[in-house]
Amino acid sequence: MPAPILSKDEVLDRLLNTFRDRGYEGASLAELSAATGLVKSSLYHYFPGGKQDMAEQVMAHLDRQLAANLYGPLRSALSPAKKLGAMLDAIEAFYEGGRKACLFERLSASVDRAHFRRPLRRAFMVWMDAIEAICLEAGLSKAVARVRAEDVVVRVEGALIVCAGTGDYSVFARTIKDLRASVLAPSRAAHRA
Amino acid sequence: MPAPILSKDEVLDRLLNTFRDRGYEGASLAELSAATGLVKSSLYHYFPGGKQDMAEQVMAHLDRQLAANLYGPLRSALSPAKKLGAMLDAIEAFYEGGRKACLFERLSASVDRAHFRRPLRRAFMVWMDAIEAICLEAGLSKAVARVRAEDVVVRVEGALIVCAGTGDYSVFARTIKDLRASVLAPSRAAHRA
DNA sequence: GTCTATAATAGGATAGAC
DNA sequence: GTCTATCCTATTATAGAC
Numbered sequence: 001m002p003a004p005i006l007s008k009d010e011v012l013d014r015l016l017n018t019f020r021d022r023g024y025e026g027a028s029l030a031e032l033s034a035a036t037g038l039v040k041s042s043l044y045h046y047f048p049g050g051k052q053d054m055a056e057q058v059m060a061h062l063d064r065q066l067a068a069n070l071y072g073p074l075r076s077a078l079s080p081a082k083k084l085g086a087m088l089d090a091i092e093a094f095y096e097g098g099r100k101a102c103l104f105e106r107l108s109a110s111v112d113r114a115h116f117r118r119p120l121r122r123a124f125m126v127w128m129d130a131i132e133a134i135c136l137e138a139g140l141s142k143a144v145a146r147v148r149a150e151d152v153v154v155r156v157e158g159a160l161i162v163c164a165g166t167g168d169y170s171v172f173a174r175t176i177k178d179l180r181a182s183v184l185a186p187s188r189a190a191h192r193a
Numbered sequence: 194m195p196a197p198i199l200s201k202d203e204v205l206d207r208l209l210n211t212f213r214d215r216g217y218e219g220a221s222l223a224e225l226s227a228a229t230g231l232v233k234s235s236l237y238h239y240f241p242g243g244k245q246d247m248a249e250q251v252m253a254h255l256d257r258q259l260a261a262n263l264y265g266p267l268r269s270a271l272s273p274a275k276k277l278g279a280m281l282d283a284i285e286a287f288y289e290g291g292r293k294a295c296l297f298e299r300l301s302a303s304v305d306r307a308h309f310r311r312p313l314r315r316a317f318m319v320w321m322d323a324i325e326a327i328c329l330e331a332g333l334s335k336a337v338a339r340v341r342a343e344d345v346v347v348r349v350e351g352a353l354i355v356c357a358g359t360g361d362y363s364v365f366a367r368t369i370k371d372l373r374a375s376v377l378a379p380s381r382a383a384h385r386a
Numbered sequence: 387g388t389c390t391a392t393a394a395t396a397g398g399a400t401a402g403a404c
Numbered sequence: 405g406t407c408t409a410t411c412c413t414a415t416t417a418t419a420g421a422c
Contacts, residue, residue, distance in 0.1 A: 028398085030397080050398065104358055106302065120358050157351040158349070161302075165314065174340065197388085221415065232388075234389070234419090235388050237418080
């Protein structure tokens with residue numbers, strides 16, 4: 001009865017990376033097994049529901065990580081501008097400047113997307129709600145704050161696609177830079193260079 | 194020796210739709226066969242290289258369609274504003290208001306993405322070049338035109354992801370509406386409501 | 387140019403030992 | 405909790421008739 005090699009969190013981190021790199025269909029059990037160092041049967045011990053179960057638990061894992069390391073700290077006394085800056089720093093790091101894909105995008109595009117609909121919708125909503133809260137704190141109206149929050153997520157996700165498609169990662173850097181300057185700008189005022 | 198049921202273009206249209214709906218890995222030969230009404234062996238007659246060959250030919254097919262129906266007409270004497278409007282009309286129709294995915298995104302995210310790299314990069318570049326040309330014609334500087342062109346593609350692709358993830362298609366409509374108003378706006382001037 | 391039939395393999399999943 | 409061994413099905417792909 002060997003002891004666990006990796007903690008559950010470490011296993012989930014490895015699975016997260018594999019799903020991001022290969023996509024849901026693209027990540028075979030053989031690859032998920034190699035990434036974790038666990039043979040298939042061991043994976044089924046952790047994830048009785050198979051690959052769907054893995055994806056669901058990986059989403060929940062990422063939700064917890066984001067709540068602890070990103071959304072939590074955002075409830076501090078920092079200025080809205082500093083909070084936005086911190087979020088965009090985290091986004092640049094997490095996506096490695098546009099080189100790593102978004103788990104939620106990968107699962108949204110999967111054939112099993114119907115199974116993941118609720119947690120996916122929730123994940124996008126939590127993200128947008130956090131940005132909206134910063135915008136409101138900065139004095140923007142509710143309507144403008146919501147649109148700005150949606151726009152941040154739209155542009156981050158879009159930049160990831162364009163970078164993956166073109167191989168030109170400057171698009172991601174430029175998009176983040178533009179968001180830093182524009183998201184909290186007063187409404188009906190100048191926004192673009 | 195039965196005659197062909199569908200023209201090659203019709204077959205390519207059906208395959209295009211299947212790849213958009215199911216993704217590259219998600220689209221099995223069984224589904225591609227059902228979508229075209231051709232049994233697997235017949236598909237191999239048209240596409241000796243199998244699924245990769247199908248994806249490559251579908252990309253080339255879409256390139257031709259876009260050149261004929263979108264980029265071609267854009268070389269007319271219409272005003273830049275009308276050209277942009279026509280492109281955004283076509284985008285709204287092609288993506289069915291955010292309900293249908295982008296082929297290029299699907300293939301960029303596939304496990305075989307390395308095989309499709311060149312045509313994918315080309316497809317994104319041709320799209321952005323067309324937008325850039327409209328921006329230049331409207332009097333924007335080269336640098337601003339390029340950034341605006343990248344931004345259009347980023348926001349369209351991102352809106353598709355957010356719509357798929359949240360099920361809220363108003364994001365796509367709002368994004369297109371915002372692009373209609375902002376892409377050709379004079380630089381360093383007001384841009385956002 | 388389309389078909390039926392089949393091969394060959396990879397995929398997800400399970401049983402049961404230790 | 406991890407392993408070896410196996411099962412079953414789906415998947416890609418090919419052969420060859422008409």
